Amino acid sequence: MLLGSLDILFHDPLSFLNILATFIATGGLALILCITIHEFSHAYAASFLGDMTAKNLGRLSLNPIRHLDPMGTALLVLVGFGWGKPVPVNPHFIRGDKKRGMTIIASAGPLSNLSIALAFGIPIRLGLIPWHSPFYFIGITDFNPINLILDLIGFVVFFNIMLALFNLLPLFPLDGAKIARGLLPDSMAGQISKIESIGPILLLGLIMVDWLTGLNIIWGVLRPLSDMVALLLTGNTFTN
Numbered sequence: 132m133l134l135g136s137l138d139i140l141f142h143d144p145l146s147f148l149n150i151l152a153t154f155i156a157t158g159g160l161a162l163i164l165c166i167t168i169h170e171f172s173h174a175y176a177a178s179f180l181g182d183m184t185a186k187n188l189g190r191l192s193l194n195p196i197r198h199l200d201p202m203g204t205a206l207l208v209l210v211g212f213g214w215g216k217p218v219p220v221n222p223h224f225i226r227g228d229k230k231r232g233m234t235i236i237a238s239a240g241p242l243s244n245l246s247i248a249l250a251f252g253i254p255i256r257l258g259l260i261p262w263h264s265p266f267y268f269i270g271i272t273d274f275n276p277i278n279l280i281l282d283l284i285g286f287v288v289f290f291n292i293m294l295a296l297f298n299l300l301p302l303f304p305l306d307g308a309k310i311a312r313g314l315l316p317d318s319m320a321g322q323i324s325k326i327e328s329i330g331p332i333l334l335l336g337l338i339m340v341d342w343l344t345g346l347n348i349i350w351g352v353l354r355p356l357s358d359m360v361a362l363l364l365t366g367n368t369f370t371n
């Protein structure tokens with residue numbers, strides 16, 4: 132995100148400061164909201180199914196401080212990919228089918244983000260409020276409070292869609308790998324589990340390769356998918 136605006140810093144420092152201030156006031160709040168809801172939903176699903184581990188550690192909370200991961204949040208701000216602090220889950224305490232329960236818990240985070248994006252996208256879809264794509268910082272040149280609110284809504288839709296899609300990638304430690312492990316037959320799930328320990332290294336490696344080379348391995352997948360979801364929820368894409 133902000134790394135894409137660094138060239139402005141050297142050519143027009145004042146505009147960069149305006150971008151930074153607007154992003155903190157809009158994108159920053161949106162990030163806090165979507166990460167908090169995402170991790171809270173994991174904790175809520177776990178406690179609903181009988182595992183009180185997260186609740187006992189204070190994670191069944193809407194306090195953002197409980198859920199923000201420093202590196203994951205920094206990456207979200209800088210490059211548009213990131214995560215919150217993982218919610219601890221003990222499958223031994225889950226009532227009923229453990230595998231099914233773990234799948235539900237893993238799914239709760241992305242589904243909560245899509246639900247928030249839908250809730251904020253409906254008024255846009257119905258034409259009740261105008262669409263402000265987060266790729267166009269309207270609040271930079273016009274500090275009208277209404278424009279800042281519309282920018283905030285655009286960021287809420289964007290980050291919730293992106294966080295949901297990013298976490299659905301089948302790479303550990305993302306939710307997608309856990310969901311895939313829960314849905315696949317035990318023999319295939321066991322094969323996926325074998326690479327769990329190196330999953331974070333692979334994920335960070337892909338992010339760094341994308342950032343350093345511009346290959347867009349991850350972004351090339353997420354960008355069209357995010358536009359499709361945004362079009363469905365709001366009637367607009369992020370680039371229009």
